[in-house]
Amino acid sequence: MPKKWYNSKVIKIQNETPLTKRFWVAIEEEESFDFRAGQFVTMDLPIGEKRLQRWRSYSIANAPDGSLVLEFCIVKLEGGLGTKYLFEEIEIGSTIRFKGADGVFCLPQKITKEMVMICTGTGVAPFRSMLFDLQNKKIDHPPIHLIFGTRKSEGILYRKELEQLAKDNPNFKYSIALSREETEDTYHGYVHQIYTKDHAVVKPDISFYLCGWKNMIDEAVAQLIEEMGYDKSQVHYELYG
């Protein structure tokens, strides 16, 4: 069945880091919009003639709460047509047309295994949706460890609320890896160094969820499956490009 398209209006834009903005849209002419935490939508942006030139996917960064408001966390790519449009043309009141929600990068119906969520930059978006979905629904879960990587502290996304979540929930651990800056309360290095050390001993009751750009995902998949010996079925990922 062809997917339905929605119209939404941009209701808020906030600078999150020098290169990242949060966008909030309100869906119009609908009673409800259902999605599962971790899913994405595909926007049709007026940046090309052919549809494949115009379509760009973005993870929904907020937890499903029955409202018609969606949040996206988007990084501006140098030379990127879609993000140039989003960062330079879009303003409060602009219309964004999208289809979705799509994707299977979601939490299992029942979380029975420990989870390690590994991301860089805006790859944190689907994890934020999942984590706050669990919190909102007061769902008990085995340990979850979110490992977020970026270059410098100015690039850390959603830090305060994720630190608060780790304080409130003893089964949630939050680590930040900064590759190009040393600070007292962050790890100096790459995300890979954290999980390879923590989970060097392979066990069946753990799942790894990866989200972000190709280099990070390729390296993490190779580390986990080829180097460390985890089974393919224990590694799930969402590739941004």
Ligand SMILES: Cc1cc2nc3c(=O)[nH]c(=O)nc-3n(C[C@H](O)[C@H](O)[C@H](O)COP(=O)(O)OP(=O)(O)OC[C@H]3O[C@@H](n4cnc5c(N)ncnc54)[C@H](O)[C@@H]3O)c2cc1C
């Ligand atoms: C399922 C899914 C969910 C996504 N969710 C998000 C999200 O929540 N937030 C978000 O910011 N993005 C997300 N993306 C990526 C997004 O769809 C776009 O690909 C991205 O915004 C770039 O689009 P653009 O039009 O600006 O760049 P394009 O015009 O498509 O490409 C611009 C240039 O960037 C280069 N480029 C491609 N990849 C990279 C890279 N990794 N690093 C540097 N340069 C690169 C290309 O070679 C090209 O020259 C998601 C992608 C997918 C598939």
